[in-house]
Amino acid sequence: MKVAVIDLGTNTFHLIIAELTADDTSICYKTNLPVRLGEGKINDNFIIQEAFERGLLALEKFSLLIKEHEVELVKATATSAIRSAENGSSFVKAAKNYAGIDIEVISGDEEATYIFKGVRATGVINGTALIMDIGGGSTEFIICNKEELLWKKSYNIGAARLMQAFFHSDPITTADQNAITRHLDAELSDLKDVLNLYRPKHLIGSAGAFETFTGMLYPELNLKETKHYPIDIPAYKALSATFIASAHEEREKMPGLIRLRVDMIVMASILTDYILSAGNIEKLSLSTYDLKMGVLADLQN
Template sequence: MKVAVIDLGTNTFHLIIAELSAKEPEICYKTNLPVRLGEGKINDNFIIQEAFERGLLALEKFSLIIKEHQVELVKATATSAIRSAENGINFVKAAKNYAGIDINVISGDEEAGYIFKGVRATGLINQTSLIMDIGGGSTEFIICTPEELLWKKSYNIGAARLMQAYFHSDPINEADQNAITRHLDSELSDLKEALNLYQPKHLIGSAGAFETFTGMLYPELNLKEIKHYAIDIPAYQALSATFIASSHGEREKMPGLIRLRVDMIVMASILTDYILSAGNFEQLSLSTYDLKMGVLADLQA
């Protein structure tokens, strides 16, 4: 059976079309569109009109592609920006009317569960690990072993939320960085307790910003052809320091840094640095599989 999975993220909408088979899904088509649904007012829990329209246009394009591929089942999931927006339900209704796509708005807990299933499908989890998925609206953390999920939680500390609330200087100054750290201290106390309890040694970054980190550290890699990759922690830390110390204009000129992430990569770096310092991690890895691959794995099961 041919299926389509749509992930309506805060920054980007993703589409995967796959053929379900006896072993594992066979990807037929992949694309994404930078929608920036959280632009302007994500912390006010509102989708502005321009972003609303970009989202509908993206779904209209996806709908045409889905028809071309003669897909039998469509699974569309919406995350932080839509579930927290006052007008999120209006977007869901408009998507049905405008593009003929039924959207399932999932909870943060469900989102974390799908991310776990996606990362698990890579075969990367070989010990007690912390999976981290930095979105625009939320960031999910999952502590797991190769056998089971031990703990999971979604927090409203995505890169777009942090950027709109705290990124007021260029390059980001110490006061803004300290404000972010204080906010993370107040938000993530239960994550720290879980890290102390389970002692994960492997930090796995799920797609997104971690693909940017990996692609810039190892430009010879074709990220589209791999499921996971080990990241040297000191090399990551040097890259993170470069992002945080640089201006917007300097980051715009960095090869391999896509336009959508020019500023959000600073937030992702600060957040990743915070987590690395909060735990006792010996390994850092990228998983190119994330929520959408978890939804696909769920359909395959």
């Protein structure tokens, strides 16, 4: 059966088309479009008109591709930006009317479960691990081993939310960094408790910013053919420090840093640094599989 999975993220809409058989998943086509759904007012829980229209145009393009590939089943999931927006339900209705796509708005818990299923499918989980998925609107944390999910939670501390609330200077000032740290201290107190309980030493970053970190540290690596990859922590920390100390114009010129992440990578770096320290993490890895592949894994079963 040919299926399409659409992930309507805060920054990017993703489409994967795959052929599912009884025991295999074969990717036929994949693409993404930068829609920046959280632009301007994500912390006011509102999708501005320009972003609303970009989202619908992206879904219209996806709809044409789905027809072209003769897809039999479409699974479209919406996460933080649509979940929290007061006009999110209006977007869901408009998507159905404009592009013929039915969207399921999933909870943070459901999002975390799909992320776990996607990451587990790479084979990277070995022992107790902490999975981290930095989105634009939310960030999910999952503590697990390869057999089961032990704990999960979604927090409204995505890169776009942090940027709109705290990124007041460029390069970001120490004062703004300290404000972010205080915010994370307040928001993530229960995460620290479970980190002390389960003591995972392996942090697995799910796609997104972690693909950027990995791609820039290991430019010879073909990420499209990679399911998971180890990241040297000292090398990551040096890269993170470079991002945090740099201005927008400098980051724009960095090879391997896509335009959509030029500013958000600063927030992703600060957040990742915080977790590495808070969890006393000893091992860091990339998983190129995330929510989308988790949805595919779910459909496979």
